[in-house]
Amino acid sequence: DQQVKQNSPSLSVQEGRISILNCDYTNSMFDYFLWYKKYPAEGPTFLISISSIKDKNEDGRFTVFLNKSAKHLSLHIVPSQPGDSAVYFCAASAHNYGQNFVFGPGTRLSVLP
Amino acid sequence: GAGVSQSPSNKVTEKGKDVELRCDPISGHTALYWYRQSLGQGLEFLIYFQGNSAPDKSGLPSDRFSAERTGGSVSTLTIQRTQQEDSAVYLCASSQDQNSYEQYFGPGTRLTVT
DSSP states (O other): OOSEEOOOSEEEEETTSOEEEEEEEOOTTOOEEEEEEEOTTSOOEEEEEEETTOSEEEETTEEEEEETTTTEEEEEESSOOGGGOEEEEEEEEOGGGTTOOEEOOOEEEEEEO | OOOOEEEOSEEEEOTTOOEEEEEEOOTTOOEEEEEEEOTTOOEEEEEEEETTSOOBOTTOOSTTEEEEEGGGSOEEEEEOSOOGGGOEEEEEEEESSTTOOOOEEOOOEEEEEO
């Protein structure tokens, strides 16, 4: 049973518009969430994170929103740029699980010029 | 500074052979992780090393998989008697310590078992 779900395997957005990537989780013990970006033939790179004590974290064009009651988080990219085209992974962790991170299957974002 | 490096970048092996995959973490990082990504799947946690503590091996899929971390730095993931379902990209990541959530990933090793 997948504990972290990214139900959209792919997403296409026009350059300059907003990209919204969604992630749902089932384990209420998760208290820290991260987003990673992955280009082909490279390892994932850390993008942004959020702790469960917050409901929003912003870093430049990237904002992550957390809705604990819905067990849902989303990554907003505004404005989207062609260089943002990559696979985005959502990951979750729980303090009492040590450092065992659970990753979602990823969403492939294509930003069209 | 140098990031996480992995070798080889690609490995093709015959079913039943043993393979060794190597990871060099970022210098000074005490935490090291191994993941694998099968085609169309997310990252699957395999094993976690933190300093001199006993590793968390809870993600290893079978006893054919083992990993070592020598001197708290370089790590080797060994797969014995490889099977076709072992074909995947094996990713290594390191983080500064057990309190740091940010992991820095290497480029991965693509393993193909024929």
